[in-house]
Amino acid sequence: MKSNSTQPSTPRTRIIVVGASSKKAGKSTVAARLVKELGAEYGLKISSGGSHSLEPVTTDPEIISTPGTDTSALAEAGASTVIWVNASGPELASELERALSMFPPGGLLVIEGNSALEYVDPDFTIFVMNVPFEAFKPSALSALGKADLVMINLEDELSKLDSVELEPGIRRQAPEAYVIYFNRESGGLEGAMPETIRRVKAALEKA
Secondary structure (H helix, E strand, O other), X not given: OOOOOOOOOOOOOEXXXXXXXXXXXXXXXXXXXXXXXXXXXXEXXXXXXXXXXXXXXXXXXXHHOOOOOHHHHHHHOOOOEEEEEEOOOHHHHHHHHHHHHHOOXXXXXXXXXXXXXXXXXXXXXXXXXXXXXXXXXXOHHHHHHXXXXXXXXXXXXXXXXXXXXXXXXXXXXXXXXXXXXXXXXXXXXXXXXXXXXXXXXXXXXXX
């Protein structure tokens, strides 16, 4: 006999990815702020492999909570579950899939790392830029091209440039992205966060 009852669908996890042009761009700061301001339940850090982690997927709370690490920043910001994927090349796809399967369904996940965008279709993508295009790390141009919002730090290596000079290059790579320029006078990265949060919230409401 056919039942009239319907099985509830599995809740969908909403995903935000934060990428960057180079190290020290501020993506860890942005990712942690997103977790805090949006109440994200989950955090995922992706590294490109190396000897500093024995396992490609780390969930050990002692390692995750090591002071000063990107994973500890996500946990301290309020993520109840934080996972670290440390892999590259062909291994990354399978290890990332394994890590994603460890998160309970539903909720909000903030992922830090350009390479996630090769395998994940997020609800919103942020790209943080602090160096000229010629100094981008290999994964950065592809990540920029998938960004919904680009945060550009007009200090340090970009201090001699202005938005007019940068705009054509940004538009070639990410023609539809909203761009936020910031420097010390505008409050730095911290000053750029309220508009960033506002736009992410608006996108998630539509997701």
